[in-house]
Amino acid sequence: MMDVPTFFKERERMCRYYKNGIDCCGCPLAKNNFIQYENCLDCCAHFPEEAVAAVENWAKDHPARTYKSVFLEMFPNVKTTKEGHPDFCLKRLLGAKGEYDICSCDITCGDCWDREIEE
Structure with a gap:
């Protein structure tokens, strides 16, 4: 399981990937009824294990370009x-x-x- 700083760094990178200031279409945190919450941080607060797993899986499939x-x-x-x-x-x-x-x-x-x- 990823540590807290890594989670927030990767969640922010994932957010930029899907949102770009427009919408969250395709974001793993916007799926599975998470969309009922106002934003993904609310989703993370209500479903922390699922949110961490979603971010971990996304980060594994989308490594940072260095x-x-x-x-x-x-x-x-x-x-x-x-x-x-x-x-x-x-x-x-x-x-x-x-x-x-x-x-x-x-x-x-x-x-x-x-x-x-x-x-």
């Missing part, structure tokens, strides 16, 4: 680190000054490569 996942889709044979990140600095590639080589930033490569791409 800089790493998109880059590896385009370049599947790129050299990667032991953590599975491309073996060069994304920060530098996106415009920071310096050489385009193995990262020597103060943050981890995962902090850059694993960021979600807002679509």
Whole structure:
């Protein structure tokens, strides 16, 4: 079972996926008589186990697109680190000054490569 912060992060991502400010057509939380509630947070309050299961299933079927996942889709044979990140600095590639080589930033490569791409 996912933890609370992950639940709310994934529920928000799911909400953006279905709603985009218009309606909730197709949202798993809008199905199974959940629609009788004013919004999905009310639904989550009344049916917490079902809501968590719906969000977990949706998140499993719709993984977040990250800089790493998109880059590896385009370049599947790129050299990667032991953590599975491309073996060069994304920060530098996106415009920071310096050489385009193995990262020597103060943050981890995962902090850059694993960021979600807002679509």
